[in-house]
């Protein structure tokens with residue numbers, strides 16, 4: 001099966017300039033790594049499920065910017081909302097109230113589960129995690145946080161302190177004190193890690209960068225119960241899973257669990273603007289009622305970003321997009337489940353929920369070969385940041401069945417090729 005991926009005219013000089021600048025002024029080693037994989041061109045334009053580079057290659061985007069492009073690239077309704085806002089006012093005056101921010105606060109209170117109500121807005125996932133940690137500590141007046149091995153929460157110093165991968169964390173130590181890491185998906189180790197200094201447990205309802213791990217049913221409910229019994233806060237990091245990715249608007253709704261702090265980013269900006277947010281239950285805002293400027297951000301919740309988010313939430317909550325995510329996710333998972341059986345030397349396991357799917361390979365080295373082969377088929381994927389053995393598939397929700405079939409057929413070829421290489 002084939003899909004028609006057009007090759008565009010390109011200007012070789014424009015492409016060389018971008019690569020040179022990246023190598024000379026931004027991140028030489030990263031640029032070199034991408035070049036080795038065959039990604040030797042800068043992105044030029046994007047639309048829907050497709051990205052075109054400066055060499056004129058058009059790729060099917062099955063990575064979706066690690067979850068940013070749930071609505072695809074440049075969704076027309078989001079672009080329209082941002083353009084309209086741009087014609088009125090771009091950034092905040094920082095003295096007058098902003099209408100789009102206030103309306104977004106109301107919308108998040110309506111769509112987040114339970115009595116989650118007040119929101120703080122920032123510009124990224126890590127910033128939102130920082131805010132969650134700070135408000136948890138301020139609310140409980142204790143410093144301790146329980147997090148999970150292989151959990152990913154960002155790379156700013158606070159977020160890094162609770163990110164469960166030594167390779168990212170150790171070189172930046174000393175980080176925040178009193179962080180306890182426990183295995184993901186298990187409740188007993190959480191109980192053992194509790195002490196009188198713990199303020200909160202932070203968890204991804206499906207662990208994304210750790211390798212796409214869906215916890216056993218009852219895990220989130222169990223965490224909620226422990227938090228209630230111990231009087232500590234539950235922080236759900238839904239930066240990646242939130243806003244429809246797993247087929248639920250929020251992944252913790254799979255167990256009807258209401259966290260004390262919900263952390264969002266990535267897809268919230270509709271794939272057009274960067275925005276992060278936390279939405280919290282009323283007790284967590286007590287400190288802000290007393291000290292309204294205790295946590296602020298110059299650009300956080302600016303009118304352009306909030307307009308994009310409002311439009312994105314409209315698209316996500318009207319119609320049957322979530323149902324489509326569930327159906328397409330089940331279809332994809334079903335198609336991929338055959339690979340560990342027919343290629344056991346390359347593929348160990350396939351797992352996921354909704355359109356967040358992980359393909360665990362038997363060896364880390366196989367990942368590069370599979371990804372390079374998929375590039376030959378003009379498909380973009382990437383491995384998960386905390387577990388390079390797992391290739392994550394995270395396409396826009398509007399990916400069609402034909403495009404999913406194209407991906408599965410290309411992956412079949414890529415794995416077959418990898419099996420042959422590994423047998424040499």
Ligand SMILES: Cc1ncc(COP(=O)(O)O)c(C=O)c1O
Pocket residue numbers: 066124125126127129152153154155204208209237238239240241265266
């Ligand atoms: C669950 C989770 N939390 C936080 C972050 C950090 O987000 P950002 O890269 O926007 O800082 C990520 C990024 O991948 C994430 O997956």
